[in-house]
Amino acid sequence: MALATDNTQGMSWHRTATSRFLDKGFFWLTAAFGIGVGIILLAIAFQVGRDAIPSIQKFGLGFLTATRWNPVEDIYGAWTQIYGTLVTSFMALLLAVPVGVGVAIVLSEDFLPPRLQKPLVFMVELLAAIPSVVYGLWGIFVLAPLLQGPAMWFYKTFAGVPVLGSLFSTPPTGRGVYIAGIILAIMILPIISAISRDALVAVPLELRQAAYGLGASRWETLFRVIIPAAFSGIVGGVMLALGRAMGETMAVTMLIGNSSNPSPSLFAQGSTISSLLANQFAEADGLQVSSLMYAALVLFGLTLLVNILAELLVSRVKLKM
């Protein structure tokens, strides 16, 4: 249907069929990509859930609290691994969040001359490019021997203290939960600092000027305006990092000791859900595979839960500010 004729200069007011097709095609292509990602997620969840059914039927919710993982008697409970996952991830956050946000602040303010700042930004991001098996090797040959002395001091000093002492109640060996936690902290540091830095840099200059204009010093501006304004971005980075820490497999498997014996001690050898999966999948069959699927489903659920909590936290803090 032609609404108009062409102009006298020989330019066409009509759109060609190709142009219209490209417009529409581009829309459908991007829509397909977007929906495709969702379908992949659902497909994986469905597959894992379906394979886990025999184990779910046999052990029920008791799977979450039982501490034995015994392929010989075909009795499975994943509390040791859930505890290991939570403790290593929490420890990694405890160490990496202050450092990562601190790095982000230094690299987003004009503390350093640009000639030093730019390479530093790049180097922090390069930390994320080191393969996790290399982190594992470095942990075994460098970090573990280095930490042996301090860990022993902690054990000797705090082992007898009530409550807190249970975290240090076993003598440290070259492998264990604490080394896994520390290596995870280093691995998630670049995620936290890179995303936090982006969030801090994105705070509009006007807000900074408003704070300075009211007589705020640099620190007051930073802590009362810039960081609160960037808070949701920083939490987003922390959550991504937490997801990485909970799912990280190779480095953790190399360092944690892969013991299924439950112990609250950070110096004890332990396991996480992902290290359990990596260790046992090759030789598992029957109910054991199903139980591993169940454990994977639990990891799925944990990550989902953490993300929901983060969303709640962000919306709560936004209202308060």
Added chain:
Amino acid sequence: MTPNLESALQTDTVFRTDNLDIYYGSFKAVRDVTMEIPKNAITAFIGPSGCGKSTVIRCFNRLNDLIKSFHIDGKIFYKGQDLYASDVDPVEVRRQIGMVFQKPNPFPKSIYDNIAFGPRLLGYKGDMDELVERSIKSAALWDDVKDKLKSLGTDLSGGQQQRLCIARAIAVQPDVILMDEPCAALDPISTLKVEDLLQELKENYTIVIVTHNMQQASRSSDYTAFFNVQANEKGQRTGYIVEYDRTEVIFQSPKHKATQEYVSGRFG
């Protein structure tokens, strides 16, 4: 250049600049600013884009210090004190000399916390609720927001946001309020509200306002400085004051042809 400011000189002087040159690196942005800004009056800076009026106003509270290459030659005195003396803390300067910006910039916090931000910084011990209410009332915003002090300041309309920013500046009870094109982003009705507000505020504050709107300068201000810009042989544009006088003189019988042409809308 000393314009006829007998009446101004009879009142107290808040700012006095003495052969002020402003540089960004080696680039001279503004030259030879010598002027006095009187107390409890509204002084307007007008002039074409790039003439350095915003640059000058940002020297009065040392906000230009945030730009690394910035430096000045000459002097700026605030009530007799050299503002750029080495023992002057710019943070303290900004606590006495408030600023309202071109683009409304409320913090992404509640209306209440926006107002309370400055007083909290300054360790205000009195009744914060009362101070917040008084500040918002002074900015003619109370009726708009009294029922929603806990909601986000950034959710207000543009005109309300700008009055919130004025209330925020007032809350620390500054001596001077600098306004850098405060109505540039506002609709005509909000602009009139802010202009009415200016008249009330000058009872208690000294106001310096940069504006592109000549009606605004002629309606609201007591004194007007007309800035112009001149390019040197290298193409660098340096601003300077053409004429500074009582507002009715600038608009009705200016001494310079350039001023006459600018205020009558023939260029700029």
